[in-house]
Amino acid sequence: MFDLKNRVAIVTGGSRGIGAAIARLLGSLGAKVAVNYNKSADQAEAVVEAIKAAGSDAMACQADVSSYADAERMVAAAGERWGTVDVLVTSAGMNWDGVIWKMTPEQWQRVIDVDLTGTFNFIRAVAPGMREKRFGRVITITSINGLRGKFGQVNYAAAKGGVIGMTKAAAKDLGKAQVTCNSVAPGFILTEMGESMPDEFKQIAIDEGVLKKAGKPEDVAALVAFLASEAAGHITGEVIKVDGGQYI
Numbered sequence: 248m249f250d251l252k253n254r255v256a257i258v259t260g261g262s263r264g265i266g267a268a269i270a271r272l273l274g275s276l277g278a279k280v281a282v283n284y285n286k287s288a289d290q291a292e293a294v295v296e297a298i299k300a301a302g303s304d305a306m307a308c309q310a311d312v313s314s315y316a317d318a319e320r321m322v323a324a325a326g327e328r329w330g331t332v333d334v335l336v337t338s339a340g341m342n343w344d345g346v347i348w349k350m351t352p353e354q355w356q357r358v359i360d361v362d363l364t365g366t367f368n369f370i371r372a373v374a375p376g377m378r379e380k381r382f383g384r385v386i387t388i389t390s391i392n393g394l395r396g397k398f399g400q401v402n403y404a405a406a407k408g409g410v411i412g413m414t415k416a417a418a419k420d421l422g423k424a425q426v427t428c429n430s431v432a433p434g435f436i437l438t439e440m441g442e443s444m445p446d447e448f449k450q451i452a453i454d455e456g457v458l459k460k461a462g463k464p465e466d467v468a469a470l471v472a473f474l475a476s477e478a479a480g481h482i483t484g485e486v487i488k489v490d491g492g493q494y495i
């Protein structure tokens with residue numbers, strides 16, 4: 248597919264779902280991968296073992312992405328072990344849905360802290376090293392619901408819309424240093440987050456898509472691998488959907 252040998256990648260939310268598929272694929276393409284997790288230590292370790300079995304190196308790293316100190320610590324740990332960070336994928340995310348007339352300030356704030364501030368924290372922490380190296384690939388994971396909004400998701404849609412604006416602004420800040428920044432917008436993907444939707448909403452998501460099926464984490468990982476590769480070196484500031492035509 249693509250050669251990522253000698254590349255060092257950080258994948259936030261690499262313990263489960265889309266992030267785990269991304270970490271495994273980048274590792275199988277030769278990248279050394281720092282697999283971030285918050286609570287799922289065993290699952291992060293399984294991803295690390297799979298990458299090592301495929302012949303590359305990996306380590307699991309606990310960090311709550313909403314903490315800037317945690318982000319700096321993780322970026323420093325990857326740098327100490329491998330000397331550099333070339334690729335950042337921000338897949339850590341959560342939803343905590345509720346209609347706006349019932350959403351609590353806590354519900355709003357936690358989703359903003361994890362999904363939006365968590366993305367900032369990691370881009371901020373890798374940016375100096377990437378600028379110095381004059382190479383970098385930043386790939387954020389947004390959602391089609393950050394583009395179109397969704398019933399019951401004002402917090403999530405605001406965070407994911409913010410991720411898109413942040414990615415475009417970061418592309419402008421970092422472009423001169425040859426650091427590309429792109430955002431991937433999945434539609435309905437079968438993960439624990441996707442599965443947590445009520446059956447009725449899952450069916451609506453499938454019916455909305457022109458391909459009439461849910462996506463797999465690997466569908467998202469394939470695009471991320473391309474964006475991380477040399478081949479994508481002239482693509483920056485883009486938002487690319489992986490949604491089976493759910494939001495055309």
Ligand SMILES: NC(=O)c1ccc[n+]([C@@H]2O[C@H](COP(=O)([O-])OP(=O)(O)OC[C@H]3O[C@@H](n4cnc5c(N)ncnc54)[C@H](OP(=O)(O)O)[C@@H]3O)[C@@H](O)[C@H]2O)c1
Pocket residue numbers: 259260261262263264265266283284285286287288310311312313337338339340341361388389390391432433434435436437438439440441
């Ligand atoms: N599934 C979908 O249909 C879909 C659609 C569009 C966009 N997305 C986006 O894709 C990304 C991955 O989603 P997913 O479906 O793979 O979700 P998932 O299966 O629920 O996995 C969520 C991941 O995020 C991590 N995470 C959550 N809070 C964290 C925190 N505070 N600090 C560090 N890590 C944290 C989890 O780590 P621990 O378990 O270790 O805590 C886990 O690895 C998210 O940004 C999500 O918004 C998903």
